[in-house]
Amino acid sequence: MPEVETTADVVANDPIMTDAALRPAFFEWLCRLGDNTLILGHRTSEWCGHGPVLEEDIALANTALDLIGHTQMWLGLAGELEGEGRDADTLAYLRDVMKFRNILLVELPKGDMAVTMMREFLFDAYHHLLLTWLSSNSSSPRVAEIAAKALKEVSYHLDRASDIVVRLGDGTAESHRRMQDALELLWPYTGEMFKADEVDERLSDAGVAPDLAHLRGAWESNARDILEEATLTMPDPAGYAHLGGKQGRHTEHLGFILAEMQFLQRAYPGASW
Amino acid sequence: MYAQLVKSEGLKSREEMSPQEQAFQDRVDNGEKIEPKDWMPEGYRKTLVRQIGQHAHSEIVGQLPEGNWITRAPTLERKAILLAKVQDEAGHGLYLYSAAETLGVSRDELLDKLHSGKMKYSSIFNYPTLNWADIGAVGWLVDGAAIMNQVPLQRTSYGPYSRAMIRICKEESFHQRQGYAIMMKMAQGTPEQKDMAQDALNRFWFPSLMMFGPSDKDSVHSAQSMAWKIKINTNDELRQKFVNETVPQAKYLGLTVPDEKLEWNEEKQGYDFSEPDWSEFFEVIKGNGPCNRERMDARVKAWEDGEWFRDGLNAYADKAANRRKAASVAAE
Numbered sequence: 128m129p130e131v132e133t134t135a136d137v138v139a140n141d142p143i144m145t146d147a148a149l150r151p152a153f154f155e156w157l158c159r160l161g162d163n164t165l166i167l168g169h170r171t172s173e174w175c176g177h178g179p180v181l182e183e184d185i186a187l188a189n190t191a192l193d194l195i196g197h198t199q200m201w202l203g204l205a206g207e208l209e210g211e212g213r214d215a216d217t218l219a220y221l222r223d224v225m226k227f228r229n230i231l232l233v234e235l236p237k238g239d240m241a242v243t244m245m246r247e248f249l250f251d252a253y254h255h256l257l258l259t260w261l262s263s264n265s266s267s268p269r270v271a272e273i274a275a276k277a278l279k280e281v282s283y284h285l286d287r288a289s290d291i292v293v294r295l296g297d298g299t300a301e302s303h304r305r306m307q308d309a310l311e312l313l314w315p316y317t318g319e320m321f322k323a324d325e326v327d328e329r330l331s332d333a334g335v336a337p338d339l340a341h342l343r344g345a346w347e348s349n350a351r352d353i354l355e356e357a358t359l360t361m362p363d364p365a366g367y368a369h370l371g372g373k374q375g376r377h378t379e380h381l382g383f384i385l386a387e388m389q390f391l392q393r394a395y396p397g398a399s400w
Numbered sequence: 401m402y403a404q405l406v407k408s409e410g411l412k413s414r415e416e417m418s419p420q421e422q423a424f425q426d427r428v429d430n431g432e433k434i435e436p437k438d439w440m441p442e443g444y445r446k447t448l449v450r451q452i453g454q455h456a457h458s459e460i461v462g463q464l465p466e467g468n469w470i471t472r473a474p475t476l477e478r479k480a481i482l483l484a485k486v487q488d489e490a491g492h493g494l495y496l497y498s499a500a501e502t503l504g505v506s507r508d509e510l511l512d513k514l515h516s517g518k519m520k521y522s523s524i525f526n527y528p529t530l531n532w533a534d535i536g537a538v539g540w541l542v543d544g545a546a547i548m549n550q551v552p553l554q555r556t557s558y559g560p561y562s563r564a565m566i567r568i569c570k571e572e573s574f575h576q577r578q579g580y581a582i583m584m585k586m587a588q589g590t591p592e593q594k595d596m597a598q599d600a601l602n603r604f605w606f607p608s609l610m611m612f613g614p615s616d617k618d619s620v621h622s623a624q625s626m627a628w629k630i631k632i633n634t635n636d637e638l639r640q641k642f643v644n645e646t647v648p649q650a651k652y653l654g655l656t657v658p659d660e661k662l663e664w665n666e667e668k669q670g671y672d673f674s675e676p677d678w679s680e681f682f683e684v685i686k687g688n689g690p691c692n693r694e695r696m697d698a699r700v701k702a703w704e705d706g707e708w709f710r711d712g713l714n715a716y717a718d719k720a721a722n723r724r725k726a727a728s729v730a731a732e
Contacts, residue, residue: 165476169471172470172471172479172483173471175463175467175470175483175486175487176460176463176464176467176486176490176698176702177467177698177701177702178702178706179702179703179705179706179707179709179710180706180709180710181460181490181493181494181497181507182494183706183709184460184463184490185487185490185491185494188483188486188487188490189487191470191483192480192483192484192487195476195479195480195483196480198476199476199477199480202476215476216475216476216477219476220474220475239705240706240709291713293716294712294713294716294717295709295712295713295716297716297719298711298712298713298714298715298716299708299711299712299715301708301711301712302708302709302711302712302715303712305708384471387471387472388471388472390472391472391473391474391532392474395590395592395593397590398474398589398590398592398593399585399589400474400475400478400532400582400585400589
């Protein structure tokens with residue numbers, strides 16, 4: 128009979144997870160990963176049944192499904208690490224706005240398909256670099272394991288989003304204009320992905336996470352290549368950046384996402400679904 | 401069933417058939433599959449286009465009432481399951497539009513007919529999903545009713561339709577089980593959850609019975625479709641089978657089927673039950689159901705808002721083809 132691994136064993140097998148001094152920052156950092164995928168998954172799922180063509184409807188639902196799957200893993204690990212009995216659902220459904228740690232980019236309204244696909248591209252390009260680093264370099268085996276699973280799907284997300292950005296950027300005059308507008312709308316929200324704070328620095332020092340400033344160069348060069356192929360003009364990378372999501376200071380949009388997402392859990396506390 | 405009131409041609413007797421029609425009917429009678437390049441009577445082709453098209457439209461319009469709860473699903477797992485399910489429905493739409501294309505009608509033509517109201521989708525999707533148990537009821541009752549018809553249609557005479565049905569049935573039985581799993585949780589949950597479950601059953605019971613369409617025992621359309629094996633059972637047979645299977649499931653959940661006349665009939669080894677209100681059914685078909693307007697508006701808006709997107713992709717594809725052509729000319 129295989130031995131049953133308890134939660135305590137799992138944490139014990141990952142020495143990084145037993146480091147009590149690192150734990151609060153590690154928890155915050157895992158919530159950032161899980162909240163990014165949760166909120167972007169939510170926004171992406173809003174398209175269900177409303178896509179511009181059947182194949183896109185399917186692809187968007189599939190992407191949302193992947194992101195919700197990643198959320199279950201990241202927030203599940205966060206709850207396990209915290210050790211206070213909160214699981215992925217408790218974290219997703221019973222925290223309020225100021226406890227959410229996603230970047231602002233992912234909570235902006237879905238807009239038209241130009242905004243949706245441009246956001247996916249800008250985020251996926253970062254997400255892909257991050258997961259690639261985590262899966263092969265993280266000092267936490269649990270983190271590396273989740274990153275490796277998620278990376279397979281995110282590689283596909285990035286391929287698809289890049290392809291659509293190129294096609295719509297270099298499509299008709301209207302599709303070009305919409306993509307350029309979307310790029311300019313979203314660009315000021317990309318800086319937050321690479322702006323490290325104390326949490327990021329502590330995780331990076333512990334070898335769990337990469338130095339974000341390091342990822343930035345590769346991200347910009349990938350974005351530049353794709354945007355150039357799409358005949359779009361890349362805004363100034365040194366331009367103004369909206370910050371705050373990672374620390375819990377959000378846009379007005381997140382409250383409405385949570386009001387909708389958390390409705391049943393809030394209205395019927397303790398029920399099992 | 402996702403196709404209702406599909407018009408067929410009048411049934412021809414063997415003497416009225418041309419030799420070609422007789423040979424065709426013999427193939428159908430022998431259980432042979434008809435394939436796209438085979439000769440077929442024009443009526444057979446037209447009836448199939450109407451039926452498959454209506455089924456395909458039902459799959460994509462059917463995304464809307466369920467999609468309505470994706471952003472409000474109560475747990476991450478329920479959200480993931482519902483996303484996967486709705487994605488399956490869209491996939492069924494794809495198979496079916498592709499099956500229709502083999503009969504010489506494009507997806508765009510069929511969508512035009514849906515958007516202009518010339519083609520219908522199943523009446524059931526014009527009812528709203530008001531509480532979370534409705535997502536359970538849709539899987540349990542609506543997918544359950546669809547399966548009743550689709551399982552026999554795996555044996556339909558038209559090859560591409562039959563093959564699409566085989567794939568669809570595999571996924572639909574999973575959908576029905578997930579619906580029933582939601583109902584179990586709700587029926588065994590808190591008093592409020594049980595109320596939601598009963599409320600969902602109350603609202604979806606008769607609309608589910610209507611899915612099979614009115615009694616067709618005297619219908620010439622049905623007779624021809626059955627002779628061609630594009631309809632396998634009568635509407636009444638399927639409705640009876642559905643009631644017989646579903647009533648014990650409702651009892652197991654501790655829920656009450658909202659029909660005072662529901663009673664086991666030992667003699668026929670089936671339940672006696674009330675007919676749905678067919679005047680309501682015909683109103684829904686005419687466009688007066690609770691959600692007809694919203695469903696059509698949502699589909700038309702998705703299509704119109706998506707025009708620039710589709711045009712952009714097409715323009716890029718043309719440019720890319722021209723660039724490839726220019727490159728190969730230059731290379732010569």
